[in-house]
Amino acid sequence: MTVSRRSFLSASAAGATSLVAATAVSGRVQAAGIPEAATMTEATMQPPLVPSTGVDYNPVVTLNGWTAPWRMNGEWKEFHLVAEPVIRELAPGMVAHLWGYNGQSPGPTIEAVEGDKVRIFVTNRLPEHTxxxxxxxxVPSGMDGVGGLTQPHIKPGKTFVYEFQLRKSGTFMYHPHADEMVQMAMGMMGFFVVHPKDPAFRRVDRDFVFLMSAYDIDPGTYVPRVAEMTDFNLWTWNTRVFPGIDHLVAAKGDKVRIRFGNLTMTNHPIHMHGYDFKVSCTDGGWVPEAAAWPEVTVDCAVGQMRAFDFVADAPGDWAIHCHKSHHTMNAMGHEVSNFIGVDKKDIAKKIKAVVPGYMPMGGAGMADMGEMEMPLPDNTLPMMTGFGQFGPIEMGGMFSVVKVREGLASGDYKDPGWFKHPEGQVAFEWKGPDQDAAAAPPAKPKPGDIEMDVVKPKAGSGGHANH
Structure with missing residues (x-):
């Protein structure tokens, strides 16, 4: 991790001149006043950035991400974003060469308070304008960020500054409005949370955020196919796929908010097990408490933001995922034939004679892909992966786990491990009417962690992916 906050601890000598349009920063004197750009390369959730001055609020935590530090310069809260090429690990065993901000895709979450005056410097280190x-x-029209329409493009090597006052609290995001097809397909996006100026308004104990994006990356390659419109093979939360997505950890009794935005090319029905929840916020603003509606699944269309709240009163390990089943797969080939019901024993013998190690699959469904060790091309992931305490979870893509535990301290987001189910509260095999259901033994745990190590096959060898 590389995060420098030195220059965020003191005010700049530069003046706080109000601008009416996004403006280029040039010249030695002006450049000396630009806040240092913090950067991050780790793909694990960083601690929330608790405010030390100003209005009190409970900060958000970004799945596999972080919050951008800022400095106060007079009445302005100053941030610095750097648009640049980045390398992002999607899950152990696969990385992607993307574009993002401050070392990552998505970029750092920006947090501020309703009424704040924010000044955001944007430096372009991409090979094209943004x-x-x-x-x-x-925001004022000249700060809206539509290249050619409301501002000049930010050319490579240039820095522009945006200034505006935050007129409402809620759940927002940032992304380019220049060569969008390429730049968003390459991972350029970030979360923007504005907290209410009233610290008590809709306050929660834990506040999680993530952005949804999709990529088409052929096995063995590193760069997305940016011209793809519908046939994506990697569906991500904060440019991570299961089993690489952080767990959402909460203490029993906590009031929890989960916020998410959609910058893919299709809608995503986000479903959480174990709870019903109230939809509390959209990118248009807060849903009045009396109008918040109960759900267990909330759809998020392209370009939308959604947030829901619940009280974590049911301990356990609860799945949260997109309910489009293909979106919980990794590196999924869409031209695979359906062999369910086909007996391939005889043909498999013939194929093995010319292709040693060939394994026929799919005749009884695809579950065996979650258990078997199979050779993988370089820089790709198994389609179905991840292990829990009872065996393979058989998921990928947009999937994680909400872990609710008793006795967690405030601010403790560490993985508490797998849930220890009370006796008699795990589904079990039926062995006859004489069996005492309460005394049924729990299933034996499957060795392994939810995170997997992928061993890539060497040329000419029989290397396997170890789940």
Whole structure:
């Protein structure tokens, strides 16, 4: 991790001149006033950035991400984003060569408070021009970030500054509005949370955020196919796929909020097990408490943001995922034939004669892919992966686990391990009417962790992926 906050601890000598449009920063004197750009390369959730001055709020935690530090310069809260090429680990065993901000895709979460005056410097280290659009924010037209329409493009090597006052609290995001097909397909996006100026308004104990994005990366390659419109093979939360997505950890009794935005090319029905929840916020604003509606699945269309709240009163390990089943797969080939019901024993013998190690699959479904060790091309992931305490979870893509535990301290987000189920509360095999259900033994845990190590096959060898 490389995060420098030195320059965020003191005010800049530069003046706080109000601008009416996104403006280029040039010249030695002006450049000396730009806040240092913090950067991050780790793909694990960083601790929330608790405010030390100003209005009190409970900070968000970003799945596999972090919050950008800032500095106060007079009445302005200053941030610095750097648009640049990045390398992002999607899960252990696979990385992607993307574009992002400050070392990562997505970029750091920006947090501020309703009423704040924010100044955001944007430096372009990409090979082409860019801009930043503040999706859902109410800003002056000249700060809206649409290249050619509301501002000049930010050319490579240049720095522009955006200035605006935050007129409402809620759940927002940022992304380019220049060569969008390429730049968003390459991972350029970030979360923007504006907290209410009233610290008590809709306050929660734990506040999680993630952005949804999709990529088409052929096995053995590293760069997404940016011209793809519908046939994506990697569906991500914060540019991570299961089993690489952080767990959402909460203490029993906590009031929890989960916020997410969609920058893919299709909608995502996000479903959480174990609870019903109240939809509390959209990118248009807060849903009045009396109007918040109960759900167990909430759809998020392209370009939308959604948030829901619940009280974590049921301990356990609860799945949370997109309910489009193909979106919980990794590196999924879409031209695979359906062999369910086909007896391939005889043909398999013939194929093995010319292809040693060939394994026929799919005749009884695809579950065996979650258990078997199979050779993989370089830089790709198994389609179905991840192990829990009872065996293979057979998921990928947009999937994680909400872990609710008794006795967790406030601010403790460490993985508490697998849930220890009370006696008699695990589904079990029926062995006859004489069996005492309460005394049924729990299933034996499957060795292994939810994170997997992928061993790539060497040329000419029989290497396997170890789940």
């Amino acid at each position: 801009t930043v659009h503040w999706h859902g924010q109410l």
